[in-house]
Amino acid sequence: MVPYDYQTRALKALMQGKNIILLIPTGMGKTRTASLPFFHNKAGQYGMLPEKALYVVPMRVLATQFLTTCRTLYKDELNPDQFRETEALYERLKRESISIQTGESPEDPQFESMITACTIDQMLSSALGIPYGLDARKANLNVAAIASSYLILDEPHLYPISEDGRSYKGAFTTCLELLRLLNGLTRFVFMSATMSSELVKRLSTLLNAEIIELDDAELEELNKGRSRVFTRANEPMSAAQILREHERCSLVVCNTVQRAQEMYLQLAEAIEQQQLSIELRLLHSRFTDKDRKNQGKELGDLLGKEQWEKGIYQGEKDVIVVATQVVEVGLDISVQTLHSENAPANSLVQRAGRCARFELQAGRVIIYPLHLDEEGKPASTLPYNADLCQSTWAALERFDGRVIGFREEQELINIVHTAGDLALLDRYEAHRDELQTVITTMLRTNDRTHASELIRDVNQVQLIIHDQPEKEITIRPWQWQSFGLHPSALMGKHWTHLKDCQQKRDLAWMCKQAQQNKAEQQDDEEDQRLPTVYDWPPLTTPEEVPGALLIAMPQQLVTYDKDLGLVFRDGRIALPQRWQTRLDEQHYQSSLLPQTSNKSDGGPTRVQT
Template sequence: MKNFFSELLKTKPDEVAVEPHPYQLQVANLLLEGRNLVLTAPTGAGKTWAALFPFLYARKKKLEFADRVIYCLPLRTLASSLYESTKQKLERPDLKSVLDIKTTLQMGNQPNDPLFQGDVIFTTIDQLLSAYIGLPFGTSKAAANIPAGALIGAYVVIDEFHLLSYTEALPTFLDMMKRLHPYTRFLLMTATSPEPVVSALVTHLDGMSVELQSAELNKLSTRKRSLYWRDKRMSGQDIADRHQGGRTLVIVNEVKRAQSLYFELADILENQGRSIEVRVLHSRMFPKHREEVESWVTQAFSRDSEKEAILIATQVVEAGLDISATLLLTDLCPANALLQRVGRCARFANQEGTVEVYSLREGGVEHFLPYVSSQRKKEENDDYQIMLGTERALKELEPGTIITHELEKQLIETVHGAIDQKRIALVMHDLFLREDQVTRALIRGDAEMGELIRAIDNVSIIIHHSPEEVDLHRKPEMVSIGRRGLYFFLSGLEWTAEKWENNQLIFVPQFPDDQDISARVVWKPIRSPKEVLAHMTVLLSPKLAKYDPVVGLQLQKEPLNCEEAGEWVSEFSENEQKVSSQRFSYQRETYLEHVQDVRKINREERAKYLQATNFLSKRFRMNPVQVEEIADLVTALHDVGKLGVEVQRKMRRWQTEYKQKAELELLAHTDFDATNPEELAAYRIGKYRPPHHAVEGAVALQEWCGKTFDRKVAVPLLLAIMRHHNAYSKESDTIVFCKGAREHVLKSLQDLPYEPFLKPQTIQHRMDELVSWLRNNDVLAMYWYLSRRLRLADRASQQLKNRKNDGKEETDDWLS
């Protein structure tokens, strides 16, 4: 184990092996023993690889551990940075030869793995929790049971968990840990969480706490950082005066302030005749431009860099980025955030640096946003008291105080200790309320994001002149902005009611029915600022959202003319022809052909669910072969509703009348060309469009399932069939089956020891009683597991068929 860890820590294959820290090996051993952990370690101690190593080691040695890692971070920039560095390392030839690892990134403005199909998945806490509560940010509500299923058998890492809100995200995450405890492994990591919080989480997790010992801390304490308090608001002139060569990192609390300081500093340096490279980094930038800056930062602020540079950034750099500045100039912020920022100065062994913290008071005004949103009753506002406590503690220090681990711990306990202890106690006391909220959300599909994840969540902004040209499946570039911030900006436009009624500058998407293969997302102009509060994606005209590749998005209070708006709009990463052919096109396929293909793919993919299968088999007191058999049965039966008379009549009519092809078989799919506008229009005609079939199939199988399986197996099996097109379907229509339907079903069950019967339905049903079983955690886990396997195999079968018919070479891309 130690040798493999040493090889993993090397940056190049030919480097001398790097010795892992004792705590890193301790974490790996405990996790591989099946323990859940809370790890406390200072910034720069190597927590990331301590978290990833046990999964990689288990994969190399073929040990039972986890099917995938879902590595969650509080900030998008941090997720992107760790994704790039991890992917680069794991693609090293010497590691790739022993590890076959697919590393992916899933974020709001980089939705590259919305269904969590990678082996090592970097994502944000928002993405994880939204998937858990059944309204995933990364995909449609109809597909909600696919990413949720990725949690079963997963190893979930929460980095910098102290940044989770005590009122929204943390209670939801604690509920997830409790609900999924038998099926999911957890590692929580922090550099700055007070001891009472760590103790409470260890108890709740039924896990262990790992903290670095004095000897290890002393080895990491060869850095020297001097701390100064500046009792004034930072200006561009301060940055110019304090920068005397080397690498200066400026961190401020708001994007607008970072942009204004950049413009101010650029003018000052130009007037002084100083040629210094200055960059800006924040969340309101297109991914390609942010990645360019991040790449520059990684080089300019690297361990051995001698480059002269200035970076003006927001909180996006305060956690996890492996960079080191010689001078850190920062706005005042909470003590735990401040220590994260300090971790970007003199980060590496034997380096020296200076940290200067600037006041947020100016002209009698306290600029405490975004940390303090309301200053009413300041004595009762914990966030306000934390800001005051941090300010007071810094003022009491002697100028030039050396930052030690003891000082960091003292600062955290002094500022956050009592308040966080009170907060975590309240969270634990009221956790049953959050459990009820999440349960209702999972059953009804009506979760309130602001209550369960984050009150100030983000919206992805697309910038474009022509909404009709924007197809979300083509993956347009997006910029992230706070939802409430966008709302307040739009409210401040001071438009008249008539102007809002005629708005052609701000749009939100309308998504089609998941089963309507002919439809696409359309853009609807909003008539009120409040409408953006209900959407994850908003399209803005460049006249309101001017974009510059250097400073990012700049919202305009007054609409610009075309010349002022500039040329920068969201570009697409997929071409239109590729998207249309992959998204909608179907090839004729008989019922038996389709079922056999889906079953084949599901069986071939079983290695990706080994740990989930093992966890479920233990919980349900079955052996893994029996669980696999249930997954196989679900894929074999998922489309029995298509054997209904009305479904087959409509499909046959399409083939014979519209496509002019003779048809005598029972079908699963007809020929459908998404690139043909005439077919798109014809499909919408009632005489061709088949009725829904998923819930109808489940209802027809309900009696047989109830007689064949235990209720806790029958219910998730039926739910997976019922919801293999829409995660919240529950209403069925009447169904009468075709002649030969049962024979087709029995043929489709080849090698399975079952003989199901189908019961026709002459009345409509609402499956509320079946859905209510999702209150049972074991039923929920089995349902997610079966749904994910079925839906991914179902999708892959059609995508693979299309690729073969197009004469394209098979690759792993069809699984995406």
């Protein structure tokens, strides 16, 4: 495959010993552009890039997608003769040459493969000397692995920032500081489709990296006849509006799981009442690991590139997919119409990348104001910043009804995000000495105290559905199927409603938390091979929720459906009667997950989002 001019420029810069910032639209070859120079250097033994690479992503779904893409590229487009020695080495080591390291798939905990796809959490924890799933005695090996790798940093603006943008701390600034500290040693590519122009310029200066971007002629060539029209709706999103605008295949993106479930149920009822022949799917973060993987594959089969010919959808069935922001990245699918609740501009642009994604497609992107809550007021913007959402909605007015290409997307992002991006960098620069001190301390002591500040403030709790956790889940409870929730899902009015349901159903308990059995705690000198035993005392107040390691709830209060995902039975979602009956008949309890051969038994692997 003949490379594009910008890919040649990227290869040349990397082979000259430069680091680069790659700014190109979604779906136009960022992954190939960053990966091929590594393979080129490896095959030719040029010595201009490290011998191993890490592909670092903000969410584990992207790591899984890269693993598939990279293995296909390696198998189908490269000369196998040039990698025989490499493959022979990994065969002797009984390791895959291309692997993945996430909380869900911990296949390469010490980053020994030629290329490893991993989350930013896994990369930073290792770089700071506190690798997840490994004890401190092996930490230096992981520090060295990161420092000596070629780092491909995908969508770094999505790396988390602490305290909702009011702090200088978080994975983005920690990553930035590590790259500056390792300047001249560690090679890297920063790549994104949705960073503001001023942020890119400042990063280029701070990191001494060359910017690779497209000129107008290259954009026209790569665009291949694609077009999207953005429309700002007057009323909140509704099932009726979605069906009126539907044409063959549509994607509906909601900002929360609950809102996505509600929209799915409303569409299901309308489709049945109108006797429409439409396949309806739901995708969000609260499905089991197995079901999420199957959903991604099935959606690829329904809406992937093979289903499009000359811009026309060829699928046998009409399809509507309802999803949350998990669809913003990681799925190589396309639809004709995208419906989205209002969100920050960079998130909207990522969502729009699933509409008219393939050549010759013409698509529509309809953005809706947020729906009204129970009190008739606009719903909360969470999980997004309210000011960014408001700025985005105001900025969209000038783009209403226009064809929006990459230049217009950048203009929208610049309007909304520039001020916040530059303020973050200013805060980081002002506190850089403090950040360096914390990083140095962590590397010297392997102390995890500051992990949440420097990597990810894990504002999540893990929920297990089980009636008798104290009898059946007494060791390694993190190895059971669990679901990530924001603590607020079990606090405030939800705690009250769940308590009411507990009493109505005459249940002995509502929530229990996993706690290490004090009698089983061992000193460091004792045999650590014995598994730790856990008790499950009840939670008595909602204030205990955020600090719980794992929470268990009985299936009478929360259940799981293969089409809806995790569902609370406290009335927070209005369920049609047939769905009430269906959930009443469910008998789901979390099960023990299958373990990979590299799975550590030493403790819980931190949650990846």
